[in-house]
Amino acid sequence: MSAELVRRAREVQRHAYCPYSKFRVGAALEAADGRVFVGTNVESASYGLTICAERMALGAAVAAGARQFTRIVVATDVDPPASPCGACRQLLAEFGLALEVIAAGPTSERRWTLRDLLPDAFARAALEQ
Numbered sequence: 650m651s652a653e654l655v656r657r658a659r660e661v662q663r664h665a666y667c668p669y670s671k672f673r674v675g676a677a678l679e680a681a682d683g684r685v686f687v688g689t690n691v692e693s694a695s696y697g698l699t700i701c702a703e704r705m706a707l708g709a710a711v712a713a714g715a716r717q718f719t720r721i722v723v724a725t726d727v728d729p730p731a732s733p734c735g736a737c738r739q740l741l742a743e744f745g746l747a748l749e750v751i752a753a754g755p756t757s758e759r760r761w762t763l764r765d766l767l768p769d770a771f772a773r774a775a776l777e778q
Contacts, residue, residue, distance in 0.1 A: 659724045669696070674723060676688045680719070687709070688709060706721070725753070738763065741763055742772055746763045
């Protein structure tokens with residue numbers, strides 16, 4: 650299934666709106682029930698308003714009622730492939746640190762769990778003490 654997720658991430662990556670950075674990103678997020686949600690980066694002249702592909706895919710998933718996720722593919726045009734930014738890592742962590750993260754570049758892939766990418770994450774448990 651990861652090949653299909655990579656394909657979906659690459660497909661949506663083509664629709665990125667990135668006139669400033671020229672750094673196209675596509676994401677495909679797989680829910681525990683098998684549904685796949687995609688997102689691409691959308692930049693703004695007011696840079697702080699830019700949204701990452703991973704957060705767009707997560708927003709679509711949450712809007713559709715998904716709350717449990719198994720993996721996410723992040724597709725970029727660089728090797729080694731780029732991992733999610735800190736903001737995306739933090740927001741994804743809200744839904745579990747066991748998430749498999751696959752970064753897909755033109756000729757290579759890298760894999761982690763979200764826990765690997767965000768050790769000692771600030772999460773819900775810190776607020777429940």
